[in-house]
Amino acid sequence: MRRAARRRRTRQLEQVFEALKGDHTHPFAHEIYRRVHQRLPRISLATVYRNLHSLVEEGKIRTLLLDGQGARYDPETREYDHFVCERCGRVDDLFLRRARRRIDPISLAKRGYVVTTHNLMVHGMCQGCAARRRLSRPRVRGTQALTRASVWRQQ
Amino acid sequence: MRRAARRRRTRQLEQVFEALKGDHTHPFAHEIYRRVHQRLPRISLATVYRNLHSLVEEGKIRTLLLDGQGARYDPETREYDHFVCERCGRVDDLFLRRARRRIDPISLAKRGYVVTTHNLMVHGMCQGCAARRRLSRPRVRGTQALTRASVWRQQ
């Protein structure tokens, strides 16, 4: 169950991290594999998974879980939130300064919880989809309400 | 991708909902199957999945996706948050009144986002695990727990 901490720096590990660094699209394991595979044609998907896990354990990247598909990976480890477009599936980073302060760790501590981190997921429609929708459906007494999101997937 | 809306009320659907109603432990599909199976021994896991999907679509339950395992199901559909214990895996409902309005839909709307809903996931250690830990590691100049709590950053 518990896997031993990584000790050696390998080309594979390095390339997996490189493939993700600076990327804000939150790619899936397979896309990362595709990228690394261009540089290391002999790498296997299993190794990509193993290295992604290592990086998560080291705290160099994090996992993001959303509905439907598999895990997505994120090189941004600062504490921040995400916006998930229910139309196209894109995931944006949100840096909501004000929102952050409104969570009250004290009240949780009073109830006996020890808080290490938290994550906010906002669901809706992204700019692009909202615009596209406005074009195809000219407004008639307000747009039709979106269906309520009933699925949350987070780490 | 899109499945037709359910039209008929069946014993199976009813029992799947009954098995979940009032349950705050956020069980996995398999546990729900186990429960329903006691009342309807011929039900199949596939049917449980299909009915869980129907219920989600009807808005009577919701899905909760967390790291590691599969989906968990939740009969509570009001907007509220979750606490995930990283020790034992339990998931508690959190009704954080103050936190409720923590996101600022206006600032998101300005950026072009259409927000339908949002959800907060708080990670850490639950009461039970924190207590157990306190027992095994007697405090020496402040508990480990407090140290971890201070990891909380509000930036």
Next chain:
DNA sequence: TTGCTTGCAAATTTTTTGCAAAAAC
């Protein structure tokens, strides 16, 4: 050299699907 890490293929886990039969309406 030592033993961690990789590649490969096979295994696991979780969820979905095709289809004929059963159940609703």
Next chain:
DNA sequence: GTTTTTGCAAAAAATTTGCAAGCAA
């Protein structure tokens, strides 16, 4: 009766594992 839903088994998708060989330290 007609159409939806079920049960079964098989398929799919995503991720993990065993193991011999490869490579970093």
